[in-house]
Amino acid sequence: MxxxxxxxxxxxxxxxxxxxxxxxxxxxxxxxxxxGCGIAQCGACTIHMDGLAVRPCQLKASEAKGRQxxxxxxxxxxxxxxxxxxxxxxxxxxQCGYCQSGQxxxxxxxxxxxxNPTDEEIDYAMSANLCRCGTYPRIREAVxxxxxxxxxxx
Amino acid sequence: xxxxxTITRRTFLVGSTAIAGGVAFGTYLTKKPxxxxxxxxxxxxxxxxxxxxxxxxxxITLVVPHMDMGQGVASMQAxxxxxxxxxxxxxxxxxxxxxxxxxxNTALASEAAPFLSADESIPAKTMxxxxxxxxxxxxxxxxxxxxxxxxxxxxxxxxxxxxRETLKKAxxxxxxxxxxxxxxxxxxxxxxxxxxxxxxxxxxxxxELKPLHNNELREPADWRLIGKPMQRLDVVEKSTGTLxxxxxxxxxxxxxxxxxxxxRKGAAMQSYDDSLAKKMRGVSHxxxxxxxxxxxADNTWRAFKAVDKVDCEWSEAPYPAEQADHWAEVVASxxxxxxxxxxxxxxSITWSKDSYEIKSEYKAPYVAHQPLEPLNAIIxxxxxxxxxxxxxxxxxxxxxxxxxxxxxxxxxxxxHNQYAGGSFGHRLEFENVLLAAEIAKxxxxxxxxxxxxxxxxxxxxxxxxxxxxxxxGGVDNGQVVSMDLSIATVSSxxxxxxxxxxxxxxxxxxxxxxxxxxxxxxxxxxVSAYRVPELAPTSSWRSxxxxxxxxxxxxxxxxxxxxxxxxxxxxxxxxCQDEVVKQVLITAGELSEWxxxxxxNQGRGIALVESFGVPVAEVVEVTQTDNGIKVDQVTVVxxxxxxxxxxxxxxxxxxxxxxGLGHAMNSEITYADGKVQQRNYHQHEGMRMHQCxxxxxxxxxxxxxxxxxxxxxxxPAAPALANAIFAATGQRIREMPFNKHxxxx
Ligand code: FES
Ligand code: FES
Numbered sequence: 001m002x003x004x005x006x007x008x009x010x011x012x013x014x015x016x017x018x019x020x021x022x023x024x025x026x027x028x029x030x031x032x033x034x035x036g037c038g039i040a041q042c043g044a045c046t047i048h049m050d051g052l053a054v055r056p057c058q059l060k061a062s063e064a065k066g067r068q069x070x071x072x073x074x075x076x077x078x079x080x081x082x083x084x085x086x087x088x089x090x091x092x093x094x095q096c097g098y099c100q101s102g103q104x105x106x107x108x109x110x111x112x113x114x115x116n117p118t119d120e121e122i123d124y125a126m127s128a129n130l131c132r133c134g135t136y137p138r139i140r141e142a143v144x145x146x147x148x149x150x151x152x153x154x
Numbered sequence: 155x156x157x158x159x160t161i162t163r164r165t166f167l168v169g170s171t172a173i174a175g176g177v178a179f180g181t182y183l184t185k186k187p188x189x190x191x192x193x194x195x196x197x198x199x200x201x202x203x204x205x206x207x208x209x210x211x212x213x214i215t216l217v218v219p220h221m222d223m224g225q226g227v228a229s230m231q232a233x234x235x236x237x238x239x240x241x242x243x244x245x246x247x248x249x250x251x252x253x254x255x256x257x258x259n260t261a262l263a264s265e266a267a268p269f270l271s272a273d274e275s276i277p278a279k280t281m282x283x284x285x286x287x288x289x290x291x292x293x294x295x296x297x298x299x300x301x302x303x304x305x306x307x308x309x310x311x312x313x314x315x316x317x318r319e320t321l322k323k324a325x326x327x328x329x330x331x332x333x334x335x336x337x338x339x340x341x342x343x344x345x346x347x348x349x350x351x352x353x354x355x356x357x358x359x360x361x362e363l364k365p366l367h368n369n370e371l372r373e374p375a376d377w378r379l380i381g382k383p384m385q386r387l388d389v390v391e392k393s394t395g396t397l398x399x400x401x402x403x404x405x406x407x408x409x410x411x412x413x414x415x416x417x418r419k420g421a422a423m424q425s426y427d428d429s430l431a432k433k434m435r436g437v438s439h440x441x442x443x444x445x446x447x448x449x450x451a452d453n454t455w456r457a458f459k460a461v462d463k464v465d466c467e468w469s470e471a472p473y474p475a476e477q478a479d480h481w482a483e484v485v486a487s488x489x490x491x492x493x494x495x496x497x498x499x500x501x502s503i504t505w506s507k508d509s510y511e512i513k514s515e516y517k518a519p520y521v522a523h524q525p526l527e528p529l530n531a532i533i534x535x536x537x538x539x540x541x542x543x544x545x546x547x548x549x550x551x552x553x554x555x556x557x558x559x560x561x562x563x564x565x566x567x568x569x570h571n572q573y574a575g576g577s578f579g580h581r582l583e584f585e586n587v588l589l590a591a592e593i594a595k596x597x598x599x600x601x602x603x604x605x606x607x608x609x610x611x612x613x614x615x616x617x618x619x620x621x622x623x624x625x626x627g628g629v630d631n632g633q634v635v636s637m638d639l640s641i642a643t644v645s646s647x648x649x650x651x652x653x654x655x656x657x658x659x660x661x662x663x664x665x666x667x668x669x670x671x672x673x674x675x676x677x678x679x680x681v682s683a684y685r686v687p688e689l690a691p692t693s694s695w696r697s698x699x700x701x702x703x704x705x706x707x708x709x710x711x712x713x714x715x716x717x718x719x720x721x722x723x724x725x726x727x728x729x730c731q732d733e734v735v736k737q738v739l740i741t742a743g744e745l746s747e748w749x750x751x752x753x754x755n756q757g758r759g760i761a762l763v764e765s766f767g768v769p770v771a772e773v774v775e776v777t778q779t780d781n782g783i784k785v786d787q788v789t790v791v792x793x794x795x796x797x798x799x800x801x802x803x804x805x806x807x808x809x810x811x812x813x814g815l816g817h818a819m820n821s822e823i824t825y826a827d828g829k830v831q832q833r834n835y836h837q838h839e840g841m842r843m844h845q846c847x848x849x850x851x852x853x854x855x856x857x858x859x860x861x862x863x864x865x866x867x868x869x870p871a872a873p874a875l876a877n878a879i880f881a882a883t884g885q886r887i888r889e890m891p892f893n894k895h896x897x898x899x
Contacts, residue, residue, distance in 0.1 A: 014453075015435065018453070018455055018456075019455060021455075022453060022454055022455035025402075025454070026410065026453045026454050026455070027453070029404055031395075031398065031401075031402035031404075032394070032395020032396065033395070034401075034526070034527070034575070035401070035454075035528065035605070036526050036527075036528070036608065036835075037608045037834055037835050038458075038607065038608055038834075039608075039834055039836070041834060041835040041836050041839070042526065042835055044526055071395070072394065072395030073394075073395050073396070076394060077394060077396075078390050078391070078394050078396060081393075081394070085393045085394055088393040089385075089389055089390055089393050092385065092386060092389055092801050092802075092805065093393070094224075094386070094388070094389055094392035094393060095224035095225070095226070095576075095805060095806070095809055096223055096224025096525065096526070096527070096573075096574060096575050096576040096577075097224065097388065097391075097392030097393075097397060097573075097575070098224075098399065098525070098526040098527045098575030098576060099526050100392055100393060101395040104393065122843075123843050123844045123846075124844065126843045127842045127843045127844040129843075130526065130835060130839060130840075130842060131526070131812075131843075132524065132525055132526045132576050132578070132813075132840060133224045133526075133576055133809045133813075134808060134809035134810070134811070134812025134813050134816070134841065134846075135805065135808075135809060136808075136812060136841075136843045136846040137808045137846065137848075137849055138805060138808070139843065140843070140846075
């Protein structure tokens with residue numbers, strides 16, 4: 001089947017019900033998207049489908065047909081950072097970093113809908129992503145900075 | 155030499171205390187530096203001055219032997235070398251090095267010796283030196299025990315200085331300018347006329363010189379990097395999904411493996427039926443492995459799916475099947491026959507029947523490590539060599555274990571250490587490496603990537619120790635006068651030692667760590683350790699013994715202080731005999747505005763625990779709301795002697811608070827039918843963001859020794875919260891997880 005990831009069409013030969021996560025990681029070698037729990041609990045795998053944050057460990061490959069998939073690699077690169085990634089670097093959020101692709105993808109999608117979120121809204125939205133290293137205080141700050149960047153204030 | 159090795163092997167232990175016969179080896183061997191592993195593979199014109207610096211015509215490589223599991227140790231180690239070598243970030247590459255004896259960890263050993271960390275008496279020093287020697291002979295390259303900073307602080311700066319002086323010597327030979335007139339900056343030797351010679355240019359000449367040792371280290375006032383905020387070397391990669399963890403690596407023709415092993419840990423598999431699995435798409439092998447079965451396929455998910463379809467018959471667990479029986483064994487352990495050691499006995503504790511004024515019992519459950527990157531390992535076996543790609547805290551042990559499975563010589567095993575997606579002690583264990591080796595031995599010639607499913611990872615995780623404490627105490631005249639704490643836990647050191655093939659003779663200090671070393675002069679103060687016979691296997695969980703004993707000790711002290719009618723902070727300060735620790739308490743009081751009145755339904759609690767030589771005080775503020783307890787704010791003060799990077803320090807301390815609080819509030823591992831009942835994060839999630847308080851962090855630098863901060867913030871978090879809940883509600887919670895007794899927002 002054909003799936004479109006980061007603006008490129010890929011032909012993959014997989015079962016309809018293979019979770020999109022494993023298509024990305026093992027078939028397309030897009031390993032920025034992480035496996036953490038496989039049951040929609042941790043958010044490490046978060047990507048965008050048609051601009052919306054989704055969990056590909058819960059999406060069948062066939063459900064991605066005809067959709068635009070964006071992974072962390074497509075959001076921005078070290079040379080062309082997305083505003084959210086830039087905020088993450090500015091605040092030195094990462095410890096082990098394993099959760100951070102998912103955190104950044106969640107935040108990027110959230111800020112599209114809530115460009116000026118309150119603290120409670122940030123906490124509520126980001127609570128779906130687990131960070132075992134406990135970088136939450138920095139994630140909070142980085143989301144606020146990213147929001148300001150996206151609004152063009154900084 | 156081989157004789158020596160057996161002696162030290164048999165008697166060496168991590169986290170415990172006795173070294174039987176440990177003096178047999180004298181000092182010669184320990185004084186002799188280990189070979190420089192970089193010297194073996196030097197190409198022509200490449201200079202290596204010591205095991206940490208490698209320079210050739212193209213580039214400079216700094217070797218950072220401690221595994222980076224998120225604590226930022228790769229950047230920190232590089233900064234220490236770069237400080238003396240006059241390199242800027244961006245001018246060098248880093249490498250995790252090869253497992254080698256030269257990278258032995260001297261600092262972890264000194265903490266294993268049974269003396270208060272501030273104790274500089276002759277026996278204490280002798281014992282610490284001795285422990286370091288054991289580690290050196292063992293060639294132990296261990297990342298753990300918050301030891302990376304103390305291990306590296308002098309060694310790596312010295313390595314930088316040696317390289318710098320040798321390069322200057324080379325420049326002097328080349329130009330005829332006297333060494334005294336040369337300076338270094340930004341990766342260059344600078345001549346008096348302003349001309350510059352790049353280190354890389356000098357590499358060939360320098361490689362022919364004898365490295366110049368015994369250089370003076372720079373004064374703190376001259377530091378460019380240490381103590382200043384650094385941008386971590388990996389932060390851009392970790393924010394763009396471009397950093398490859400072990401689980402992300404891929405090789406040509408690589409195959410993907412999954413395992414299912416007996417969820418009754420350590421018990422055998424009786425039989426299995428793989429008829430369904432074998433027929434599934436992409437599956438190439440179904441293999442029996444120790445205590446279970448492995449599937450090899452062409453994609454991780456296909457391997458997961460197929461292994462799930464293998465039907466297995468499991469043997470019974472070698473430990474009690476039900477959780478209640480684990481607790482019963484702990485309760486039954488407060489008996490003279492199980493007394494491990496009385497660790498502290500100040501004044502005299504003489505309870506006649508019921509003469510104490512208070513008796514309390516505390517409980518701490520099993521808890522899982524579960525870093526977000528599940529266990530994994532890639533192994534490729536051929537006749538000539540074995541390659542292992544894995545993130546491991548003890549790479550040399552991992553190599554030995556693999557050699558014992560594949561039958562290769564240790565020299566034929568190449569371990570490529572990787573960035574870890576967290577560890578918290580999980581990557582001190584070997585299950586992933588052992589199983590991957592078993593599979594790769596049977597499927598040779600191709601790289602095999604074994605990934606644990608999260609469910610398998612939970613099932614096989616060696617948890618924190620389970621334990622209880624019983625406290626008796628007395629007060630007089632508004633002061634705490636007697637505290638008698640008995641602690642019974644299983645010995646995680648012994649459990650871990652068994653898997654390492656290391657005997658752990660003597661008492662286990664971890665049972666009472668954080669309690670026996672309370673820095674308080676309570677007139678009558680006794681701490682006794684009881685050893686619960688091994689139940690389910692356990693291991694080192696971030697902060698190890700102090701995560702349980704620190705909770706017991708500080709909470710019980712808090713009870714006594716309340717009984718005395720004293721102020722929790724003032725009484726701790728009054729009892730404190732150590733000036734460094736006292737300053738930590740005083741600063742925590744100031745920073746948290748301890749004396750400022752709180753609103754209705756609010757409460758404030760303080761705890762102080764010293765672990766890994768670092769005293770940490772935490773003040774927690776909570777509010778009782780209609781929806782449960784809300785943790786509002788935590789103020790943390792720690793004294794590590796020297797803060798190397800304030801940004802990383804702040805991040806690690808906050809993470810430690812989240813870890814300590816989250817598990818104390820929400821998480822435990824329990825057994826039923828011999829199996830772990832919690833198999834994914836919804837059943838054991840630690841903390842999520844909505845529960846995360848504001849955290850205020852302050853590092854003090856009064857202590858004379860430099861220490862690491864990865865673990866010490868954890869132990870005081872749980873008692874400070876329990877004490878705060880008491881202050882807000884009048885309810886004493888004496889059992890973790892607290893959510894068994896009170897609701898959290
Ligand atoms: S792996 Fe998808 S949410 Fe955890
Ligand atoms: S940074 Fe390690 S899990 Fe979030």
